[in-house]
Amino acid sequence: MKPDILFDESHCAECACGEGLDFAFTFAFQPIVDVLNKTVFAYEALVRGPEGEGALSILSKVNERNRYTFDQICRVKAVKLASRLGMSTRLSINFMPNAVYQAEYCIRTTLAAARTYNFDTSKIIFELTEDEDLTSVDHLASIIEAYQEMGFSTAIDDFGAGYSRYNIMIASPPDLLKLDMALVRNIHQEPNKQAVVSGIITMMTQLGGKIVAEGVETVEEYFWLRSQGINLYQGYLFARPGFECLPEPVFPT
Template structure:
């Protein structure tokens, strides 16, 4: 069933800029996505946290249908502001809520304004969709991804292989990055069925012209098997844990 059309009200932009509708505080931790070939940080993902370091669910449990639009927009502004303050010069990956985006061209305004205000290069922003959010319209999400790509942003699908599989999106508007869910990664070196699934996804992304990020890598055994399949980008505790309001330096397994 298609998502019903929503009329855009430009007052939403002003409401988001001042935090209207969100009555709780939050900040971010950053976790690196590493390029093991170049031994460098490719990106930092902004992970929402409570003001005293509380986990993501402490914050997300307070998001509802009434405040999700403002929360989604404020997240972008806060992530860009903090990344700029920390001197981030890599890509910045920001999770977004597609059901909170009415029209991509309008809803991106607060992000662009924040990037200009804090001097952050918009070409270094990745918008990351999680598979855990159910969508009522594939067409709506495809239009968001396509619009973001046309505006020069990179896009990613997070947690691929968990929740609501987005093969429909891969066919309609494939993102530049596909992040494998940690459920696929865990003990993959010992599980032939997982290996078969992951090698199939790798082949798909090669043909679509995108890149794989192996997410949630915790052991050298997992890493070495994934590396043997040609995966270059990684995220997980093996390299670095998220750093609360800081940019942790990764370590590279040998």
């Protein structure tokens, strides 16, 4: 981690209480499991309304005016809640590249929150949603590189949905790549999907990263993916998201 990054505890406190937003939100957590060791690899923080309303009810309120504030508050609130729940695994937080104008500056509140709530920053994963309307690949690559230099892990979510960011994989490969659930669904029955996923596995192996199969719902999907050497999974087959709690996964036998 770079030692010269300044902390702003007062700004962190403002973000923690949601100052600057006219709507409240919280999180559900869904485990990403390591089936090789039968452990929880990480919990992904999923935005929810204060009464458990779905993510869309919150994300539909995010706009150009409040995007930066929302992104910053998401990070702080996720770290705070994870700490309160006693999370000892990694924590995966979604981030908005268009809300990050300079990675070293925009990370300050996250670092301050981690220090305030005694959460190990080496256990934080920053997860990019692939179909984010990026300003440029160079901008995203600079964010990924800066976060990795600071000791965070990075991930690309929903890989294979919409616009495939192979140019990002060339410019600055993330540590984790999450297969989109559309690729995973019924993959045991669809040779074309199998060919695509096999290619992605080869790519990530050569790049030194790991694959997470997300949206896994059936044992048939799981067994085919497992036969390809994938060890990390997320989906209803293992556990549904838990509202402000850390659900224990079930492992297929």
